[in-house]
Amino acid sequence: MASQDKRWWREPLVHFVGIGAVLFAADLVLNPPPVDSGVPTIEVTQELVDALGMAWDDKTGRPLSEAEQRAVLDSWIRSEALYREAVRLGLDRGDTIVRRRLVQKMEFLLEGSLRPRDPDEGELEAWFDEHAGDYTLPARTSFVHQYYSRSRRGDGTDAAASAALEQLVGAGPQPDPASGSADPFMGPKAQSGVTERQIEREFGSAFAASVIDQAPGSWMGPVRSSYGSHLVYVTDRQRERPASLDEQRAEALAAWRAEDLEVQLRDQVDGIVTRYSVEGS
Amino acid sequence: VWEVSQEITEAANDPCTFTAFHGYEWTRSEGDASAGVHRNIIFRGSEVVDSPVSTFEAWDQYDMLAETRDACEAVSDCQFLAIPHNPNFSYGLMFQVEDAEDGTVLTAEGAQLRADFEPLIEVFQVKGGSECRNGFQYFSAEYDEFCDFEIIQPTTLCHLPEADPDNCLLECDPERPNTARNETEDAEAIPGCAASTDFVRNALKEGLVQQERLGLNPFKYGFVGGTDNHNGTPSGVEEEIFRGSHGELDNDAVEQVDREGGVLANVENPGGLSAVWAEENTRASLFDAMMRKETYATSGTRIVHRFFGGWDYPADLCDDPDLVQKGYDGGVSMGGTLPGTGDAPTFVAWASRAADLTDADGTSWPGTPLQRIQIIKVWTDDAGEAHEQVYDITPDPDNGASVDTETCELTSAGSDELCAVWTDPDFDAGERASYYTRVLEDPTCRWTQHICNESAGEWSCDDPDSPEYWEGCCLPDAPKTVQERAWASPIWYDPS
Numbered sequence: 001m002a003s004q005d006k007r008w009w010r011e012p013l014v015h016f017v018g019i020g021a022v023l024f025a026a027d028l029v030l031n032p033p034p035v036d037s038g039v040p041t042i043e044v045t046q047e048l049v050d051a052l053g054m055a056w057d058d059k060t061g062r063p064l065s066e067a068e069q070r071a072v073l074d075s076w077i078r079s080e081a082l083y084r085e086a087v088r089l090g091l092d093r094g095d096t097i098v099r100r101r102l103v104q105k106m107e108f109l110l111e112g113s114l115r116p117r118d119p120d121e122g123e124l125e126a127w128f129d130e131h132a133g134d135y136t137l138p139a140r141t142s143f144v145h146q147y148y149s150r151s152r153r154g155d156g157t158d159a160a161a162s163a164a165l166e167q168l169v170g171a172g173p174q175p176d177p178a179s180g181s182a183d184p185f186m187g188p189k190a191q192s193g194v195t196e197r198q199i200e201r202e203f204g205s206a207f208a209a210s211v212i213d214q215a216p217g218s219w220m221g222p223v224r225s226s227y228g229s230h231l232v233y234v235t236d237r238q239r240e241r242p243a244s245l246d247e248q249r250a251e252a253l254a255a256w257r258a259e260d261l262e263v264q265l266r267d268q269v270d271g272i273v274t275r276y277s278v279e280g281s
Numbered sequence: 282v283w284e285v286s287q288e289i290t291e292a293a294n295d296p297c298t299f300t301a302f303h304g305y306e307w308t309r310s311e312g313d314a315s316a317g318v319h320r321n322i323i324f325r326g327s328e329v330v331d332s333p334v335s336t337f338e339a340w341d342q343y344d345m346l347a348e349t350r351d352a353c354e355a356v357s358d359c360q361f362l363a364i365p366h367n368p369n370f371s372y373g374l375m376f377q378v379e380d381a382e383d384g385t386v387l388t389a390e391g392a393q394l395r396a397d398f399e400p401l402i403e404v405f406q407v408k409g410g411s412e413c414r415n416g417f418q419y420f421s422a423e424y425d426e427f428c429d430f431e432i433i434q435p436t437t438l439c440h441l442p443e444a445d446p447d448n449c450l451l452e453c454d455p456e457r458p459n460t461a462r463n464e465t466e467d468a469e470a471i472p473g474c475a476a477s478t479d480f481v482r483n484a485l486k487e488g489l490v491q492q493e494r495l496g497l498n499p500f501k502y503g504f505v506g507g508t509d510n511h512n513g514t515p516s517g518v519e520e521e522i523f524r525g526s527h528g529e530l531d532n533d534a535v536e537q538v539d540r541e542g543g544v545l546a547n548v549e550n551p552g553g554l555s556a557v558w559a560e561e562n563t564r565a566s567l568f569d570a571m572m573r574k575e576t577y578a579t580s581g582t583r584i585v586h587r588f589f590g591g592w593d594y595p596a597d598l599c600d601d602p603d604l605v606q607k608g609y610d611g612g613v614s615m616g617g618t619l620p621g622t623g624d625a626p627t628f629v630a631w632a633s634r635a636a637d638l639t640d641a642d643g644t645s646w647p648g649t650p651l652q653r654i655q656i657i658k659v660w661t662d663d664a665g666e667a668h669e670q671v672y673d674i675t676p677d678p679d680n681g682a683s684v685d686t687e688t689c690e691l692t693s694a695g696s697d698e699l700c701a702v703w704t705d706p707d708f709d710a711g712e713r714a715s716y717y718t719r720v721l722e723d724p725t726c727r728w729t730q731h732i733c734n735e736s737a738g739e740w741s742c743d744d745p746d747s748p749e750y751w752e753g754c755c756l757p758d759a760p761k762t763v764q765e766r767a768w769a770s771p772i773w774y775d776p777s
Contacts, residue, residue: 149697149698150697151696151697151698182602183600183602184599184600184601184602184603184604184631184700185602186585186587186631186632186633186698187585189602200636200638201583201636201638202585202636203636204636204637204638204648205636205637205638205639205645206637206639225636226634226635226636226637226648226697227633227634227636227697227698228697254292
């Protein structure tokens, strides 16, 4: 697949740098630079022994035996020696994984030093006005309905609903979902303050789209759902509108804080960058 | 991590719109012999354990339940439930009662823990179906044509003896009756054994048997389904767009359609869903509904389903617009228990297909018509033997519906709705029993077939230049269609 061809290890530049690094390392191993006076020390402190023991305990649920302790320490000393030798040979340089890990550690350090702030009311209001487009309350509707099942009535479904509509309209304006010859419906008989997304889960998208915009106060139909035809009486409708700050205060505050921390982190990194002179293009 | 998880959950929880529960998974896994008794731990409210009981604290599933109970009791208002998950992948351990070496595994205390904190079982997810499997029946059972559904492990299927295919490589371990080890020559195939104690129908049977022994039913499970797709897309269950779930193991078309080579690819599926009948979409209401098992699982479809059991339901209840109210008034909903009265209970099962949806791009996602509703009864007799029986309860179960696998168009249609009132014709007032439903859709294209069809114009099965993955599309035993379904939690009949 195309995406696999973009993997980093297929880049010629990576191959070039990688092969260079291997040659350089091989040269250092075969021709080690002269060691000055002292032999470097690997110190095995009591703290280290305790920490290794605790890690073992966490992992296995029991303390180290004497033989295991010797083996664990031996393994640690060997890896410490290899680690030091790798650093001495400069193998940490030009290594993408080491670089990424150290950058990550710096970011963790910086993030830990950030101080979460709260905006004052004016600051939050100004921010909310700037981001008003992100805070919209969806249209909501409340309705009752009568259901005419397509699987029970087949081609006569719409006609049955239309006939019942005349009766309902003639009977006056009060919605009474229990009246008339409705069929059993799996979903709710009445819905209150629901959004288009909520309606479509139970009636299908087409029904939801036509009901969400209906004006309240009269029976209408037949409106087709995934299951048949419905007569619908909308009792209340709220159009989509921008939210006020009070309606979305918790959400806005959380978003403000997250954005503020991002800005603080960016400033910190900018500060570090200014300690360097960046040259070239 | 637990604190961060709690912060994120609190921020996401929006009562009546989107409910987010505090929770985590207890995932013991080390080699094949110990995997697969995982639990999803879910808390009722904001009051949670100080720190999760992980496999480091408790390696054994019963120790984990006991320690979580103790940790939760130490926090006021803390309540939790545990959902055993992926039982089909448990190598026989999920519903194990006895061990060939150590004797009894399930103690009275363990049974109590399961009864108290495990109301639900996952019957379906990305890594396969757990309802039942032919060849792995428990006690007596007949061949059930709908049992071998999205079976994942082992990849070679064994049916009852007369249906055994020639390539069956399944061997039974005499030390562990009703288990089978996957000895396929394919080194990458899933290791370990499949066992009768991996499947939920068998657990329902064993639960009734254990109730005689222990005085309570340790496996009195309602049903849920899950995705567990590792993609961060919970409930992304559409066959049309599923493209694997385990990263490098199944992220290209070769792995997805090649049934021979796939470990966790072709034999997977897009996963299932859980539905909960609750008063409102809030933590407390949903949690309480899960505790009373008023749930149903699906294989990924959004079928709507009701199931009630009682004594005085009229034969024409399906025509009554107040069916639901009368269902509750005259008996119990899915997950409930009927006490013994001497009379055979009557059940009403009602289902409608998933609604037709259109997404923001204008792509339509039509619901699939329904084919049949079945009731599956499991029971124990006087001798302590467990039995099972499948009943078709809606008319015209073989409706002739089929799907054109080249276009994935349905060539004839089942029903928008199905409903039936049914009384057990073989009822014995003295026998413990449980009844659950299986609602089947008409067949549709399986996800792998959608992938094959994308290239169908370019290649044919006898073209030597066709790409490697295309071979998987030409295997004669590769499933091209799937019958999506829903399972309602059982209703138990308890003569005591």
